[in-house]
Amino acid sequence: MELEATITERRRQTRSNIYRHIHTATDFCSKQSLSNALSLSLPTVYQNLTELMEAGLVRYSGEQRSTGGRKAMGLEIVPDARYAVGISITENRLRFVAADLNLKELAYKKVYHEPVSEKSGFRAFLAEELERFLDENQLDREKLLGVGIALPAVFSPVAGNILLAPSLHLRDVTLQTLAGDLPYPTYFENDATSAGYAEWYTYGHQRDMAFLLLETGVGGAVLVNGGQYQGDNRRSGEFGHICVEAGGLPCRCGKSGCLEAYCSARRISDDLGIPLKEFFLGVSNHNSTYELLWDDMLRHLAIGVNSIRMVLDCDVVLGGFLTQYMEPYLPRLQEYAAAYNTFESDAGYLRLSKFRKHAVPLGVALHFVKEFIETI
Numbered sequence: 478m479e480l481e482a483t484i485t486e487r488r489r490q491t492r493s494n495i496y497r498h499i500h501t502a503t504d505f506c507s508k509q510s511l512s513n514a515l516s517l518s519l520p521t522v523y524q525n526l527t528e529l530m531e532a533g534l535v536r537y538s539g540e541q542r543s544t545g546g547r548k549a550m551g552l553e554i555v556p557d558a559r560y561a562v563g564i565s566i567t568e569n570r571l572r573f574v575a576a577d578l579n580l581k582e583l584a585y586k587k588v589y590h591e592p593v594s595e596k597s598g599f600r601a602f603l604a605e606e607l608e609r610f611l612d613e614n615q616l617d618r619e620k621l622l623g624v625g626i627a628l629p630a631v632f633s634p635v636a637g638n639i640l641l642a643p644s645l646h647l648r649d650v651t652l653q654t655l656a657g658d659l660p661y662p663t664y665f666e667n668d669a670t671s672a673g674y675a676e677w678y679t680y681g682h683q684r685d686m687a688f689l690l691l692e693t694g695v696g697g698a699v700l701v702n703g704g705q706y707q708g709d710n711r712r713s714g715e716f717g718h719i720c721v722e723a724g725g726l727p728c729r730c731g732k733s734g735c736l737e738a739y740c741s742a743r744r745i746s747d748d749l750g751i752p753l754k755e756f757f758l759g760v761s762n763h764n765s766t767y768e769l770l771w772d773d774m775l776r777h778l779a780i781g782v783n784s785i786r787m788v789l790d791c792d793v794v795l796g797g798f799l800t801q802y803m804e805p806y807l808p809r810l811q812e813y814a815a816a817y818n819t820f821e822s823d824a825g826y827l828r829l830s831k832f833r834k835h836a837v838p839l840g841v842a843l844h845f846v847k848e849f850i851e852t853i
């Protein structure tokens with residue numbers, strides 16, 4: 478029995494290796510290349526591919542390449558064989574993303590609502606909006622792997638509680654109150670951790686990275702030594718509350734001078750009462766009020782970025798929806814950051830995330846995608 482179990486596990490492992498190889502292949506992938514890369518006999522490759530194709534997980538890509546003799550048929554995974562949903566909860570809006578097995582966005586929707594802390598029946602509202610999102614986009618519930626939910630919150634080590642979520646005005650509430658009873662597997666994660674993890678995973682998780690999330694709030698994640706560094710209280714990477722100006726602007730955490738008070742998207746909407754798009758249009762057209770505010774944001778951001786670099790000495794990556802407008806200003810930000818640095822004359826360690834707009838919901842959906850791929 479034990480031997481049989483071992484054989485079954487070994488067979489599963491082989492099939493899983495084949496699937497993952499096709500999934501991550503950046504070059505042409507064929508039966509022969511699988512056989513070479515994984516040191517498997519051709520008959521073994523054939524048999525596993527047949528199983529994967531019958532399960533609807535792998536298909537011929539349609540591409541053919543001559544490999545000396547006969548033309549070889551290209552292989553690819555079926556990306557929409559399964560999908561996961563990611564939900565980002567912020568103070569007054571929900572963002573839904575459905576992502577396929579390549580983490581490609583299949584559908585997206587945002588829904589505005591009253592502040593979470595004031596809204597009665599939030600849990601039922603969330604469940605209803607999720608069902609509506611699935612219906613509107615004709616997403617097959619049979620293929621749904623699970624629903625990831627990301628919040629700007631510090632969770633208690635014992636799962637099931639939010640200790641503190643300043644931007645949601647919540648303290649000591651259960652996750653059940655916010656999002657209990659969904660009829661799908663669910664997973665909760667801090668929003669910046671989700672987004673940072675997506676970035677790190679997509680880059681092949683080889684390099685250490687500090688991730689800074691710039692959205693309505695400012696958060697972060699530290700991804701070093703092959704995983705997330707959590708800290709003693711699961712508060713590592715709370716970069717939003719680094720003090721960048723002693724006695725400065727009030728922060729929603731109750732202190733003052735925090736990076737979040739200076740560099741969140743909220744500062745633009747609170748100070749000027751305009752959408753981000755309009756703000757950045759104004760900045761590019763040299764509206765002096767907008768330019769002044771943006772330069773102040775960049776200068777404070779540079780202080781925060783340089784502090785992170787000083788502590789961790791690794792890449793610093795900026796993500797979150799604010800960064801979709803930041804590309805033209807990255808050189809200036811790098812220049813400001815470099816000016817604070819004792820050891821480096823440029824800030825080449827600083828870059829923008831691959832996922833700009835929907836990093837948070839995509840990142841939390843990744844939990845189920847990754848789980849599926851690893852256990853296939």
Ligand SMILES: [Zn+2]
Nearest residue numbers: 718728730735
């Ligand atoms: Zn703060």
